Amino acid sequence: MKRINLLGSTGSIGLQTLDVAREHGYKIEALTAYSNVDIIENQIREFKPEYAALVDEKAANDLKQRVKDLPVKILSGIEGVSFCASEAKGDITLNSVVGMAGLKPTLDAINAGKTIALANKETLVAGGKLVTDAAKKNNVAILPVDSEHSAIFQCLLGSPRNHALKRIVLTASGGPFFGKTKDELEKVTLADALKHPSWSMGQKITIDSATMFNKGLELIEAVWLFDVSPDMIDIVVHRESIVHSLIEYSDNSVIAQLGHPDMRLPIQFAITYPDRFPSPEKQLDLWEIGNLSFYKPDYETFPCMDICRNAIKKGGLYPAAVNCANEEANLLFRQGKISFTDIPRLISEAAEYTENKPDYTLDDVYNTDSLMREKVRELANV
Numbered sequence: 001m002k003r004i005n006l007l008g009s010t011g012s013i014g015l016q017t018l019d020v021a022r023e024h025g026y027k028i029e030a031l032t033a034y035s036n037v038d039i040i041e042n043q044i045r046e047f048k049p050e051y052a053a054l055v056d057e058k059a060a061n062d063l064k065q066r067v068k069d070l071p072v073k074i075l076s077g078i079e080g081v082s083f084c085a086s087e088a089k090g091d092i093t094l095n096s097v098v099g100m101a102g103l104k105p106t107l108d109a110i111n112a113g114k115t116i117a118l119a120n121k122e123t124l125v126a127g128g129k130l131v132t133d134a135a136k137k138n139n140v141a142i143l144p145v146d147s148e149h150s151a152i153f154q155c156l157l158g159s160p161r162n163h164a165l166k167r168i169v170l171t172a173s174g175g176p177f178f179g180k181t182k183d184e185l186e187k188v189t190l191a192d193a194l195k196h197p198s199w200s201m202g203q204k205i206t207i208d209s210a211t212m213f214n215k216g217l218e219l220i221e222a223v224w225l226f227d228v229s230p231d232m233i234d235i236v237v238h239r240e241s242i243v244h245s246l247i248e249y250s251d252n253s254v255i256a257q258l259g260h261p262d263m264r265l266p267i268q269f270a271i272t273y274p275d276r277f278p279s280p281e282k283q284l285d286l287w288e289i290g291n292l293s294f295y296k297p298d299y300e301t302f303p304c305m306d307i308c309r310n311a312i313k314k315g316g317l318y319p320a321a322v323n324c325a326n327e328e329a330n331l332l333f334r335q336g337k338i339s340f341t342d343i344p345r346l347i348s349e350a351a352e353y354t355e356n357k358p359d360y361t362l363d364d365v366y367n368t369d370s371l372m373r374e375k376v377r378e379l380a381n382v
């Protein structure tokens with residue numbers, strides 16, 4: 001039976017991971033969240049983990065009181081999350097924390113020899129070299145949960161990794177603003193940006209999908225996961241979100257993975273790999289779908305994809321810098337303090353201040369994070 005340490009259990013991916021665990025009877029050894037006491041209390045009562053952690057100290061104390069009738073041990077702070085990631089009894093740590101806060105727990109889990117199922121893409125973008133080096137050193141597998149990367153991973157199965165691989169094509173839904181002009185984007189609101197056409201997700205990634213920064217993050221994520229150069233990765237807008245990504249071999253043979261837009265399938269495959277089991281995802285009916293469409297992305301109107309491509313080409317701390325600047329700009333937009341089109345502008349301007357180092361440490365990533373957040377706020381006058 002699979003045993004899972006689940007980080008970010010109260011979020012969109014966390015809840016869907018628990019759907020999968022409920023369906024297949026997987027044992028949940030640890031649950032973590034930031035402060036959502038109500039949801040995590042219910043999850044503890046249902047799944048009976050040995051450990052649970054909330055980053056927020058006050059919320060953790062509240063939780064301790066609420067579940068004192070149970071044997072669960074309640075921890076707090078990011079150290080509590082790291083403990084759940086690395087010391088709890090799961091053989092797999094599924095990381096669905098949002099943002100680069102997930103980096104340290106990922107590293108701790110890898111160093112403890114846990115297989116990682118990774119939804120938290122910011123981990124690989126901010127600390128790709130640290131994470132992949134640690135995984136190699138500890139002989140730990142990083143299994144993608146992100147649907148595009150799960151698709152590529154599935155397409156590559158059965159052929160020697162990277163053998164004759166020529167190109168990776170990431171599909172993008174295009175988000176709610178596909179087809180809009182730069183001028184039209186000046187006036188969009190938070191409510192408009194939160195209306196994703198095909199996926200229901202947490203707020204941060206929904207805004208990243210509207211700016212297309214999410215596809216830039218995914219490009220960097222693919223560079224680290226599949227050990228390819230950024231120039232080998234193309235992006236295609238595919239509004240129906242049925243083709244989850246494609247790979248192309250040197251003979252121009254293209255292989256794709258298809259399915260309905262339902263994260264429970266990539267979540268489940270990251271847990272059951274290399275096995276497959278029935279999943280709650282609806283069977284694909286191509287007659288019902290009828291047509292699939294593909295478009296070239298509008299790189300001028302949505303500059304975030306190139307911001308990320310250029311950052312990974314520059315290397316070192318640049319990917320961390322653009323990720324952290326985006327985390328802050330995304331938050332300021334959600335707080336109503338900046339406009340939608342301020343997001344790419346602030347990221348580009350802040351990233352100019354990056355103090356780059358090709359061989360960076362975890363502290364360098366944290367320093368870059370603080371610097372970028374400060375610069376974004378300064379440049380936005382907030």
Ligand code: NDP
Pocket residue numbers: 007008009010011012013014032033034035036037055081096097098099101102119120121122145146147199200201202203204205263
């Ligand atoms: P949500 O915002 O829905 O959930 C985030 C989770 O992380 C919650 O459990 C939250 O706890 C916890 N959390 C928030 N801040 C911190 C912190 N500083 N330290 C520790 N835990 C924290 O996000 P999603 O589930 O949408 O996304 C999670 C990750 O998965 C992201 O990296 C996203 O890019 C990626 N992803 C998501 C997809 C989706 O369909 N949602 C698809 C592909 C990738 P609390 O509830 O207490 O705030």
Ligand code: MG
Pocket residue numbers: 146147148218
């Ligand atoms: Mg994705």
